[in-house]
Amino acid sequence: MTGQRPDDETFLRSHLADLPRSIDPPRDLWPAIEGRLAPRARARPRIALYRLAAAIALVALSSAVTWYVARRSDAPVAVATAPVDRAGLARLARAGDIMEQGLGSSSLAPATRAVLARNLVVIDSAIAECQRALDADPGSPVLAGLLRAAHRQRVEFLQQAARLPRS
Amino acid sequence: MDPDALSLEVRRAQAGDADAFAALYRAHAGRVYAMCLRLEGDPAAAEERTQDVFVRAWDRLPGFRHESAFSTWLHRLAVNVVLAHRRATWRRDLRVAVVEEPELLESPRAAPDPGTRMDLDAAMIRLPPGARAVFVLHDIEGYGHAEIAEMTGIAEGTSKAQLFRARRLLRRALDR
Amino acid sequence: MRPAVLLLALMFPVPLLAQQRIDRRMAVSSTASIRINDLVGMVRLVGWDRDSLVVVGELPARAGQLYFGGSTDAAKVGLEGTDTGSVVTSATLEVRVPKHARVSVRGAVVSLDAGGLEGDLDFITTAGRLHVEGTPRTVTAETLDGNVEVAGPVASLRVRTAGGTVVLRGVRGDLTVTTVSGAILIGGARISRARLETVSGEIAWKGAIERGGTLDAQTHSGNIELRLPPTLGADLELSAPSGAITSEFTLKGKPSASGTLRTSIGDGGAAITARTFRGRISLLKQPEVDANPAAPGGISGTSR
Numbered sequence: 001m002t003g004q005r006p007d008d009e010t011f012l013r014s015h016l017a018d019l020p021r022s023i024d025p026p027r028d029l030w031p032a033i034e035g036r037l038a039p040r041a042r043a044r045p046r047i048a049l050y051r052l053a054a055a056i057a058l059v060a061l062s063s064a065v066t067w068y069v070a071r072r073s074d075a076p077v078a079v080a081t082a083p084v085d086r087a088g089l090a091r092l093a094r095a096g097d098i099m100e101q102g103l104g105s106s107s108l109a110p111a112t113r114a115v116l117a118r119n120l121v122v123i124d125s126a127i128a129e130c131q132r133a134l135d136a137d138p139g140s141p142v143l144a145g146l147l148r149a150a151h152r153q154r155v156e157f158l159q160q161a162a163r164l165p166r167s
Numbered sequence: 168m169d170p171d172a173l174s175l176e177v178r179r180a181q182a183g184d185a186d187a188f189a190a191l192y193r194a195h196a197g198r199v200y201a202m203c204l205r206l207e208g209d210p211a212a213a214e215e216r217t218q219d220v221f222v223r224a225w226d227r228l229p230g231f232r233h234e235s236a237f238s239t240w241l242h243r244l245a246v247n248v249v250l251a252h253r254r255a256t257w258r259r260d261l262r263v264a265v266v267e268e269p270e271l272l273e274s275p276r277a278a279p280d281p282g283t284r285m286d287l288d289a290a291m292i293r294l295p296p297g298a299r300a301v302f303v304l305h306d307i308e309g310y311g312h313a314e315i316a317e318m319t320g321i322a323e324g325t326s327k328a329q330l331f332r333a334r335r336l337l338r339r340a341l342d343r
Numbered sequence: 344m345r346p347a348v349l350l351l352a353l354m355f356p357v358p359l360l361a362q363q364r365i366d367r368r369m370a371v372s373s374t375a376s377i378r379i380n381d382l383v384g385m386v387r388l389v390g391w392d393r394d395s396l397v398v399v400g401e402l403p404a405r406a407g408q409l410y411f412g413g414s415t416d417a418a419k420v421g422l423e424g425t426d427t428g429s430v431v432t433s434a435t436l437e438v439r440v441p442k443h444a445r446v447s448v449r450g451a452v453v454s455l456d457a458g459g460l461e462g463d464l465d466f467i468t469t470a471g472r473l474h475v476e477g478t479p480r481t482v483t484a485e486t487l488d489g490n491v492e493v494a495g496p497v498a499s500l501r502v503r504t505a506g507g508t509v510v511l512r513g514v515r516g517d518l519t520v521t522t523v524s525g526a527i528l529i530g531g532a533r534i535s536r537a538r539l540e541t542v543s544g545e546i547a548w549k550g551a552i553e554r555g556g557t558l559d560a561q562t563h564s565g566n567i568e569l570r571l572p573p574t575l576g577a578d579l580e581l582s583a584p585s586g587a588i589t590s591e592f593t594l595k596g597k598p599s600a601s602g603t604l605r606t607s608i609g610d611g612g613a614a615i616t617a618r619t620f621r622g623r624i625s626l627l628k629q630p631e632v633d634a635n636p637a638a639p640g641g642i643s644g645t646s647r
Contacts, residue, residue: 112470
């Protein structure tokens with residue numbers, strides 16, 4: 001072999017000659033194989049395809065929402081004077097809901113899911129509080145800006161979760 | 168089981184006879200398991216891959232044209248199954264261009280009892296995955312570097328370098 | 344069962360107890376792209392003057408197996424086969440990289456201390472903690488539940504954590520920090536643009552804003568404390584619908600009915616926006632002589 005010291009190869013040759021070409025499995029694998037024969041071949045690719053499709057959908061969704069948020073995000077300094085855009089708020093909320101549903105079917109670790117849930121509670125509480133305040137003072141651009149910011153944080157947080165390593 | 172009988176079992180299994188396929192399993196499981204064990208380096212993983220190989224073989228049998236021996240066909244299938252399972256990680260390892268001399272102790276496998284002379288299987292298990300794969304495929308299974316390159320997606324030169332590395336590390340381990 | 348199989352069977356339970364000694368080295372270019380994946384435990388990342396990548400340290404066997412390699416322009420270090428059923432905290436690794444390298448760290452649980460870097464650092468983990476000292480050109484950090492602490496004149500910094508506290512000392516340039524519940528504590532900053540955003544955390548800022556620069560601080564339920572140079576000129580927009588706005592600077596005007604105060608200090612120049620739904624806003628003057636200018640303003644103390 002290229003650059004190979006002959007003594008290494010020669011040395012190993014005797015060991016290779018002693019190497020058993022066949023090793024019996026520690027247990028009989030046939031029952032497990034038999035149980036998998038027909039359904040396994042069809043089911044496995046489908047599961048893989050579903051997972052692949054879900055992953056692609058989540059990435060695509062995340063990209064779409066990123067574009068949406070980037071296009072719609074307010075210039076921070078102008079929030080207090082921005083008009084109340086209820087349709088925009090509703091679209092942002094819907095984008096967050098879709099992201100959350102997408103994450104729900106992904107393979108995040110249980111511990112990660114717990115952290116995710118804990119933080120979503122914080123964000124959702126803020127959204128609910130802002131929403132109640134805006135309902136009481138519907139013309140307030142400050143409250144509308146704070147509500148929009150909370151929705152945007154929800155979306156951005158879910159995007160961060162979508163980028164996390166999967167289990 | 169003699170070759171003619173095996174050939175008959177192959178044809179019956181091709182026709183969907185599970186009992187015939189069970190006979191083929193009994194005749195070939197040892198060789199397939201040995202190769203899976205050496206490539207995977209882990210008995211539990213080797214059991215899993217062995218199951219995968221025979222499940223895949225059952226699916227592919229209708230397409231077997233008897234142009235080679237069933238054992239040759241099965242063995243190549245087994246290599247592909249194991250490589251497909253580990254492709255992502257192995258490619259990463261095998262593409263390492265640096266042919267250095269890492270200490271064997273870096274392996275997560277524990278050193279054997281000092282009083283026990285290590286045999287080749289035990290030493291092989293402790294090789295880095297990339298080097299182990301090339302050694303198993305080349306020196307034990309008899310594939311050439313071009314075939315290994317094709318199967319694993321690495322360059323031929325890398326395959327040769329990994330073989331050199333594997334032999335050097337194995338010799339060191341066995342010389343102790 | 345054959346002897347070889349018996350030997351293998353005897354060998355496999357042992358690695359759970361074993362400790363791996365790691366010492367791997369390779370040459371890389373001075374601006375190499377280095378990916379560090381799935382490391383566990385404590386990792387120290389050091390930028391040095393040599394064009395080589397080195398990994399030394401110790402790993403428990405259940406941390407998996409180290410892979411290491413790549414080309415001179417793009418190298419990878421990481422673990423595979425980590426026991427996912429347990430959290431490995433006893434691992435200690437030091438990774439040395441060329442100081443101008445671009446380093447990317449990805450993983451579930453890793454505590455990373457970085458120093459001496461002058462290139463780009465990118466860090467994404469689930470529950471990792473990051474501590475950076477020195478002058479990296481850019482730092483991007485995303486961690487779901489870990490603290491982030493950066494000390495040094497980093498020119499561009501992006502930090503996102505949900506529950507972690509963010510502590511920044513002496514940062515420069517462009518800054519974006521987002522948390523859900525973690526506090527944002529900043530000291531000794533001098534920035535051209537800063538966006539600080541949290542849902543329930545508090546924000547404490549001590550530092551200067553360049554003329555023409557912007558500082559935007561927003562929290563839903565936390566307090567905002569801004570310690571600014573007494574001579575700073577800035578246009579202010581302060582919104583605290585449910586809380587008070589207090590200031591050591593003389594502020595002209597009164598908050599509107601919706602709780603927003605628009606005013607200026609000095610001769611203007613910078614733009615500062617602060618909003619909190621439930622908290623209060625405090626504008627404070629930095630002391631003329633600050634014994635520890637890089638120390639963050641004190642609301643919640645330092646990072647955990």
